[in-house]
Amino acid sequence: MKILFLSLVLCLFFILQVKELQSSEEVFESIFFIKAIVEDKELTKEKRPKAFPPVIIQQLDDGNMEINVLMKKNGECQNSKTKLEKTVELNKFTMNEGKLQVYITKMSVTDHWIILYEGELLGEQIRVAKLLAPYMYANQEAIKEFKLFSKKEGFDERKIIFPRIEEECTFDSISEEDKFILPEYE
Secondary structure: OHHHHHHHHHHHHHHHHHHHHHHHHHHOOEEEEEEEEEEOOOOOOOOOOOEEOOEEEEEOOOOOEEEEEEEEEOOEEEEEEEEEEEOOOOOEEEEOOOOEEEEEEEOOOOOOEEEEEEEEEOOEEEEEEEEEEOOOOOOHHHHHHHHHHHHHOOOOHHHOEOOEEOOOOOHHHOOHHHOOOOOOOO
16 A cells, blocks of 8 residues: 555656646746856956847757857857757756756746756866846846855856846848747747
8 A cells, every 4th residue: 555655646746747847848938038147167357248149948849949049240140059958857958969968947036047057068068057037127036046056056156247138139130041930929
């Protein structure tokens, strides 16, 4: 009887986790603004990013995600696409053929998320955390929670950057082949 009860509880727990993941992934699809960023590398003031463009995150049919960033490169607006490949672990994805692990954490503040990148990027080991929200304004509770998360993850709180939103490029300014479909909502 105890074994039956335990297996029932574990099944229920698994179902709730899957349900939570599905609802999290559905919500985690929108245009997001980077509210804060922290990394483990020491950056000079000149190398610190001062502004970030909005990020478009889309859920793909296969469970993977695509991140689109519209930014200015060599004087032209270009769309940079990155695919996050789903893993068997809850809210964990990989990039760059598995060299970079990406953890997505839903915050207690509504519509706010933390993305933690760990691994190798362009031949260097990195650890970066970003606070994302679909709003242009900063939520002080979310920033406070991000600071606590950063400290818990071993980041130096003094390295947290609060960038402004870069809006040099618009969706109309990129070529047709670089365009993408924005998520639709009911």
